Amino acid sequence: xxxxxxxxxGPLRSQAYSAARWSAIAxxxxxxxxxxxxxxxxxxxxxxxxxxxxMAMLVLGLAQTLxxxxxxxxxxxxxxxxxxxxxxxxxxxxxxxxxxxxxxxALANPVAEFFNAEELKPIIRWGALLFPLTxxxxxFFALHQQALRFAPIAWGESxxxxxxxxxxxxxxxxxxxxxxxxxxxLALTTIRSAIxxxxxxTHWVPGFGWQWSHVKPYLGFVSYxxxxxxxGFLRGQTDKLLIGKLLGVQMLGHYNIAYQIVLRPIMLLxxxxxxxxxxVFSRIQQDDERIRRGYLEAIEAIAFIxxxxxxxxxxxxxxxxxxxxxxxxxxxxxxxQVLCLLGMIIGIGNPIGSLLLAxxxxxxxxxxxxxxxxxxxxxxxxGKNWGLIGVAWGLVIACVTLLWPLDFWVRFRLxxxxxxxxxxxxxxxxxxxGIMAASITLATSFIPDKPLVRLxxxxxxxxxxxxxxxxxxxxxxxxxMWQLARSGGIVKKD
Numbered sequence: 001x002x003x004x005x006x007x008x009x010g011p012l013r014s015q016a017y018s019a020a021r022w023s024a025i026a027x028x029x030x031x032x033x034x035x036x037x038x039x040x041x042x043x044x045x046x047x048x049x050x051x052x053x054x055m056a057m058l059v060l061g062l063a064q065t066l067x068x069x070x071x072x073x074x075x076x077x078x079x080x081x082x083x084x085x086x087x088x089x090x091x092x093x094x095x096x097x098x099x100x101x102x103x104x105x106a107l108a109n110p111v112a113e114f115f116n117a118e119e120l121k122p123i124i125r126w127g128a129l130l131f132p133l134t135x136x137x138x139x140f141f142a143l144h145q146q147a148l149r150f151a152p153i154a155w156g157e158s159x160x161x162x163x164x165x166x167x168x169x170x171x172x173x174x175x176x177x178x179x180x181x182x183x184x185x186l187a188l189t190t191i192r193s194a195i196x197x198x199x200x201x202t203h204w205v206p207g208f209g210w211q212w213s214h215v216k217p218y219l220g221f222v223s224y225x226x227x228x229x230x231x232g233f234l235r236g237q238t239d240k241l242l243i244g245k246l247l248g249v250q251m252l253g254h255y256n257i258a259y260q261i262v263l264r265p266i267m268l269l270x271x272x273x274x275x276x277x278x279x280v281f282s283r284i285q286q287d288d289e290r291i292r293r294g295y296l297e298a299i300e301a302i303a304f305i306x307x308x309x310x311x312x313x314x315x316x317x318x319x320x321x322x323x324x325x326x327x328x329x330x331x332x333x334x335x336x337q338v339l340c341l342l343g344m345i346i347g348i349g350n351p352i353g354s355l356l357l358a359x360x361x362x363x364x365x366x367x368x369x370x371x372x373x374x375x376x377x378x379x380x381x382x383g384k385n386w387g388l389i390g391v392a393w394g395l396v397i398a399c400v401t402l403l404w405p406l407d408f409w410v411r412f413r414l415x416x417x418x419x420x421x422x423x424x425x426x427x428x429x430x431x432x433x434g435i436m437a438a439s440i441t442l443a444t445s446f447i448p449d450k451p452l453v454r455l456x457x458x459x460x461x462x463x464x465x466x467x468x469x470x471x472x473x474x475x476x477x478x479x480x481m482w483q484l485a486r487s488g489g490i491v492k493k494d
Contacts, residue, residue, distance in 0.1 A: 054244065141156075265347065
């Protein structure tokens with residue numbers, strides 16, 4: 001059966017906004033469920049158990065990263081429609097995922113010995129199932145993404161998140177400890193892939209053939225994509241690996257909780273924009289001016305939303321952490337505040353990945369991740385002499401001084417974007433959010449010394465100051481964000 005070429009009717013901008021709306025629904029629900037899961041499990045699991053989970057994810061996280069060898073992104077980039085070619089790609093991805101699952105299973109012993117943690121063995125072995133479970137649904141996800149059919153993607157992610165959260169919390173209450181996190185992830189992946197497959201089969205049914213000539217044209221893109229993903233994953237996990245080895249599982253647990261909270265605003269917003277940006281940029285990959293305008297719109301929206309969230313986290317962390325996670329997590333407060341600075345930088349820099357993929361420059365992404373891996377490793381090794389706070393500051397300094405400038409060079413080379421254009425878009429949000437954070441911090445002394453009262457009061461006051469500041473100093477930007485939301489269907493038109 002041929003893959004359907006049907007795409008949501010309307011111009012590309014309307015299709016992109018519709019896709020963003022569906023992504024927003026799924027991402028928002030997933031975000032809330034993850035917060036609920038984190039709040040429950042933080043009271044059921046110790047910091048050491050969260051540290052073990054972080055160690056296990058050094059292997060299991062590869063399932064999300066390498067399961068289909070990057071073939072899904074290659075399908076989107078090449079705008080593949082040929083049914084026989086898709087079939088060859090599908091079975092290649094399935095075979096590769098099975099081999100990676102076996103490799104993950106075999107790595108259980110070495111990883112457990114490296115961290116001197118026997119408890120890791122069954123966790124990693126059961127988690128090896130994530131590789132085939134992910135790969136089965138990923139090509140269908142790519143075809144939905146290619147055609148900007150984001151409704152089935154949203155349904156898969158939303159229902160998967162609901163089931164996964166329930167399983168993880170239920171397992172936590174039944175005393176499964178660290179294994180409850182893996183059980184939740186297995187449930188989420190199973191439901192998500194199943195929905196993508198069922199909805200995808202109405203557009204394309206894979207056959208049983210395989211031809212090398214169909215796979216060969218993808219090897220260049222895939223080889224760099226695979227390397228870029230693998231190195232990118234190692235870059236993102238190097239801090240956990242080194243902290244677990246050098247500072248111990250308890251410290252890793254505190255760091256991992258802080259890092260997870262910092263990632264939440266990025267995980268909430270960036271998929272809405274970057275997941276849509278990749279297929280849209282791919283369609284107009286030869287029109288640098290349109291991509292540049294779209295890119296600037298994306299970072300403006302990201303900065304507008306994430307910057308006040310991060311400044312707010314910095315100001316409210318001393319009350320938020322004990323209230324949200326319960327007693328025993330105070331060591332995570334200061335690292336979380338420092339990592340919020342890193343979160344701001346990563347958030348507004350994330351669309352560069354979609355740009356590189358759309359332009360077919362996965363080779364650049366690969367080299368960039370190698371550099372980042374080296375830089376972040378050095379930052380952790382040096383920073384660990386001052387504990388978790390030193391590690392957090394080391395990552396921030398390394399990112400600002402070494403990696404961020406490289407982003408500007410890439411954007412200029414690919415689409416002619418100047419640094420001034422970039423800063424013009426993000427400066428208003430940073431200025432007003434900084435004023436907001438300073439104001440609510442000063443107001444703390446006038447609020448009763450009760451964590452919940454302070455958190456609610458500071459959150460409400462912060463919202464009023466940020467909204468009022470944007471309305472007073474940057475009304476045009478506030479109006480633009482409102483119109484963007486209306487056009488995207490996030491707020492319905494009158």
